Amino acid sequence: MKTQITELFGIEHPIIQGGMHYVGFAGLAAAVSNAGGLGIITALTQPSSDALAREIGRCREMTDKPFGVNLTFLPSRNPPDYPGYVRAIIDGGVRIVETAGNNPQQWLPALHEAGIRVIHKCTSVRHALKAESIGCDAVSVDGFECGGHPGEDDVPNFILLPRAADELRVPFVASGGMADGRSLVAALAMGAAGINMGTRFVATAEAPVHRKVKQAIIAATELDTRLVMRPLRNTERVLNNAGVERLLKKERRLGADITFSDIAEEVGGVYPRVMRDGDLDAGGWSCGMVAGLIHDIPRVGDLIDRIMRQAEEIVATRLQGMLSRA
Ligand SMILES: Cc1cc2nc3c(=O)[nH]c(=O)nc-3n(C[C@H](O)[C@H](O)[C@H](O)COP(=O)(O)O)c2cc1C
Numbered sequence: 001m002k003t004q005i006t007e008l009f010g011i012e013h014p015i016i017q018g019g020m021h022y023v024g025f026a027g028l029a030a031a032v033s034n035a036g037g038l039g040i041i042t043a044l045t046q047p048s049s050d051a052l053a054r055e056i057g058r059c060r061e062m063t064d065k066p067f068g069v070n071l072t073f074l075p076s077r078n079p080p081d082y083p084g085y086v087r088a089i090i091d092g093g094v095r096i097v098e099t100a101g102n103n104p105q106q107w108l109p110a111l112h113e114a115g116i117r118v119i120h121k122c123t124s125v126r127h128a129l130k131a132e133s134i135g136c137d138a139v140s141v142d143g144f145e146c147g148g149h150p151g152e153d154d155v156p157n158f159i160l161l162p163r164a165a166d167e168l169r170v171p172f173v174a175s176g177g178m179a180d181g182r183s184l185v186a187a188l189a190m191g192a193a194g195i196n197m198g199t200r201f202v203a204t205a206e207a208p209v210h211r212k213v214k215q216a217i218i219a220a221t222e223l224d225t226r227l228v229m230r231p232l233r234n235t236e237r238v239l240n241n242a243g244v245e246r247l248l249k250k251e252r253r254l255g256a257d258i259t260f261s262d263i264a265e266e267v268g269g270v271y272p273r274v275m276r277d278g279d280l281d282a283g284g285w286s287c288g289m290v291a292g293l294i295h296d297i298p299r300v301g302d303l304i305d306r307i308m309r310q311a312e313e314i315v316a317t318r319l320q321g322m323l324s325r326a
Contacts, residue, residue, distance in 0.1 A: 001308065004171035005194035008117060008138055009096055010066050012036030013308055014184070014194025016173055017201045018121065018140065018148075019070020019098055020286070021045050022275035023209055026055050030062035031206035031300040040068040040098050045271075049084030056092035068096035068119075073104065075234065082107070090114040098140065101149070105134045121175065121196070123151030125163045132170045139164070139172040140196045146176025147199045147225075147288030149236050158190075165191025179293040181310025185319075188311075199288040205299045210278030213285075214297050222292025228284045229267065231258050236267075239287035241280055243270070 003014045015037035017028065022045050029039030041059055046052040052069070059067055069089050071082070086107055089097060097111055100121040111118055112135065120131040121140040128139045141164045143157030144150045155163075161174050174187035175196035187195050201207060203217045216239060226240045228247050231254075238244055247266035254262055266283035273282040298306070 003193040005173055008171060009038050011038050013304055015304055015307065016194065016196040018175060018196045018198045019072060020198055022271040023202055023207055024070060025208050026059035026062060027208050028206050029067045030059050033063045033065040033067040035301040035304040037304050038066060038068055040070050042070045043085045044072055044080055049081055049088040052085055053088040053092055056094060066095055068098055069094050070098040070100065072100045073102035086110055108135055124153050125167050128164055128168055132168055138170050139168060140175045141172050143176035145289040147237055148286040152233055152235060161190035161192055176288060177290045179290050181307045181314055184307055184311040185314045199290050200294060203294050203297050204303055205297055209275040212278035212280055213275060216280055217287060217291050217294050220291035222289045224291060225287055225289055231256060236284055236286060237288060238284035243281050243283035247284060
């Protein structure tokens with residue numbers, strides 16, 4: 001399949017694996033890229049810019065296809081070493097960067113000068129237009145159903161994607177709730193040039209996370225996610241668990257007075273405990289409503305082949321059939 005996104009990134013299929021804390025290591029990124037999608041290493045999971053440089057090198061040993069690096073800009077009083085991470089990305093010869101979390105403007109000149117394409121992930125049309133206006137090459141439009149940070153506008157993809165299509169000139173991918181060939185065809189129908197998936201890629205053989213995490217996603221339905229940190233305007237969609245219920249109880253009790261330190265136990269340092277150790281109740285960890293559509297743990301290559309086959313079948317047989325019958 002050829003779309004503006006496959007052309008822009010030099011990939012075979014319009015499927016991107018979004019950056020994921022403690023999931024987006026080189027092994028998963030290389031598996032996605034080898035299968036013809038775009039795999040993405042998550043920079044901030046690496047403890048230093050040197051470690052990121054090594055992870056980029058490891059990915060290059062596993063694939064000769066294009067892959068990217070996610071740079072998430074967090075609200076933080078002690079920001080991570082962003083200049084160091086950007087340097088590691090440029091020196092490592094990475095060609096694609098996914099930015100998220102905040103306006104990437106200050107890093108664009110250095111990235112573009114190095115010939116890097118930038119896709120910015122955002123949750124509203126106004127932020128997508130801003131990304132376009134500052135020179136991002138593409139946008140990832142993340143609907144309210146997404147795992148991770150859906151923003152504060154709560155607009156689901158059935159509205160957000162056509163709105164984005166009406167306003168944007170740069171190509172965009174649909175993110176949030178994407179699982180299979182049906183998602184891909186629907187996203188393309190609404191004007192997107194591909195899909196970005198998070199949760200679906202966690203439940204794959206190559207995702208370097210504890211098997212209990214994959215099983216929890218399979219066991220979950222679309223009713224099992226919760227929104228946390230809403231009072232702090234840092235909303236995250238997570239899989240419900242004992243730690244999340246404790247967190248939500250604190251949010252109800254403290255109301256508008258709540259601060260980060262009140263919930264540090266349930267949101268700080270949770271990812272390694274969940275993803276590496278399988279301590280599922282440690283606190284909030286991102287998971288999309290799409291868990292309700294995930295029932296297996298395929299190899300990444302089989303998943304991507306299945307999505308593309310199903311998408312082609314829907315277009316060429318089901319939809320075309322409706323037209324010919326008319
Ligand atoms: C476990 C997990 C961790 C994530 N961590 C990040 C992250 O560090 N940075 C980021 O930009 N997005 C992160 N995301 C969001 C994904 O990149 C993607 O946008 C989102 O999962 C799409 O929604 P879906 O889960 O419905 O596919 C994370 C998602 C998951 C499920």
